[in-house]
Amino acid sequence: MRKLASFGTDETISRVVEQYSAMLLRLAAARLPSAADAEDAVQEVFLKLLDARPVFRDAEHEKAWLIRTTLHRAADIRRKRAREAPLDAIVEVEAPPEPGPELLDAVRALPERYAAVLHLYYYEGYSIKETAKLLALPAATVGTRLARGRERLRQMLKEDA
Amino acid sequence: MDWKAYREALDALSFSPDFRERTEAVLRRRAQEQEKERSSVKFIKKPVVAAAVAALLVVSASAVALRLSASQVAERTGRTALAAAFEDNNAVAVNETVQTGDYAVTLMGLTSGANLDELNADLDVDHTYAVVALERLDGAPMGQVASGADYTVTPLVSGYDPWAVNNWTLGCSVDVLEADGTWYFLLDAGQLGAFADHTVYLAFYEGAAPPSAGKFTVAGDGSIAFAQDYPEEHALFVLPLDESLADPAAAQALVEPFLPGEDTAGETPIQESAPASDSPVLTIVPADA
Missing domain, CATH: 1.10.1740.10 (RNA polymerase sigma factor, region 2, helix turn helix motif)
Known part of the structure; x- marks a missing residue:
């Protein structure tokens, strides 16, 4: 190579x-x-x-x-x-x-483990497999962090509402 | 959840229009400074190296005498404060050598402290630095670094999986330079001192791939070793860190993003199969043998 x-x-x-x-x-x-x-x-x-x-x-x-x-x-x-x-x-x-829109502020407030995978997946458009490779994580970990990150965001945004 | 709004919010951020131009100028200036530094290293090469005995089988006392000191290595990478730190009483001279394949890998020494790196001035927390030398056992000079500095120098910490806590996840960096036929690796191991209440290792191996389950094994007590029959050149040292540097809370904060949590229980690390080969035997010899 x-x-x-x-x-x-x-x-x-x-x-x-x-x-x-x-x-x-x-x-x-x-x-x-x-x-x-x-x-x-x-x-x-x-x-x-x-x-x-x-x-x-x-x-x-x-x-x-x-x-x-x-x-x-x-x-x-x-x-x-x-x-x-x-x-x-x-x-x-x-x-x-x-000050930024609330979803951006909420992502900024998340722990890095969740924010990084959410950003790479939803903004940059990387797949779970690609994100896993970029962050040297098992793909399953990226999947669970995406799910838990979304759940935390939902709770944060609900509390702010 | 409205991810389109998230993308629009990031797209709406106003970055400096001259960011790229400004950044390229800063990088070119730094590259020129580094080139000047490299030129001065070449200028003071000692001709006596050319007379190295080809059949030398161990790292001889004369080779040790020719080596740069850890302080000189730091100086030649432009880090004068770090060079001074390697000279003071808090620095630890290790000088332990591992023979592996055709090479000798020597952990020369280490030191820790804050604000020791002028090239990365925003370091107001303690960082640990280590210097490793790589030499050929037959006395022939190593080639120029640019021809393939394809080695990894990484800290590992007992009790943590090597694929979770390593040079990648701790944000370490390595400078490599060549002088008198020896390659020197200056490792900025970040806040490694925070782990000083564990056994902390420094692993050296060929290739740039991150530590993996194919390279390392972790025993039940958390101790780490290279995989049995690991075929490439490699060496593993225990770093004599000052236990007073231990900061379990800081250590936990550093590794938290990389540890399997409740959401990753039962997952296995990324696997990498070790290629079969006749494995070189590791031999530890005193540097002045």
Whole structure:
């Protein structure tokens, strides 16, 4: 199997940024409260790709790495925000969360295990099998997380109503 | 549930129109800095390596003397704070070597701390870093890294399945560089210290596939080993982490998204069959043998 060229040349930088920016920005935006946060996260993911320069087996391997690293980075930012929350409460918050439609806000509030599979399935249109491969999970796990994620969303939206 | 509304809400988000252009510029700048760094590494190569004895069967004392230190490896990847951390008293020099196939894999050392990586400045929590060296047993130099850095360096944690807790799920990254015929792997193992109340391993193996049930076995007590007869080059070390770094709540938060929960009970991990082959015997020798 042909391996992908190592990241770092002008050509590969243009290809990867062009090919994945939109998808990764949407994925990050499904986990973070603002578009600016999503842009920061995705730029850091590309920098991490440049620093780590993993050797990918093929395009699917590359995409899976980028998706998982974006989810990790978004989780890091959320954890950091949670730790900083008490401090933010007593100083002016520089960038308040952008209010969004209720379903998007509800997905953002879900644990990552549910939000990631719901986003990849319902927004990106990946099948359960494809989502399982991207997240290195058994397909059955993706199926059950989809069902449980939908159920949690139903409860959250019912409580808000 | 109205998933069309979800898609429309995401599509309506306003991202910067120059995001791609700006990001490409940042990446090109970083790539140029890395290239400069690599050029300086080539410049200071020592010619004495060319005289390495071809029939060398163990990692000799002279080979050890030629190796970069863990601090030098960090320095050459542009991480000066991390380089300093590898020099201070909290760093652990391990220098344990495993011979596997035609290669010697050496865990050189590890250190932990916050804000040690200038290239990833937003690290305000403790990360653990480890340096591994890969050399040929016959003394011949390893090729250039770009010709196929097809190895995996991953932490594993006893009590957790290797396919659930590993370099992928913990968000680790690895820098690889070549100097004097040796490949060095600098692993940023993320918040691995949080697991310090478990036995924490560092596994090294050929190939880029994530840890799987074909590669590893988990004993009843949670201890992890490579599958019997695993045919490719591989090595497994126990990391001497400082137990005071243990943070069970943080560890649980890190692994929670990847553990089989109530919704996955009874599921089996992704299986991968190990190809049959004559298995290389692992031999542990002191680095200064």
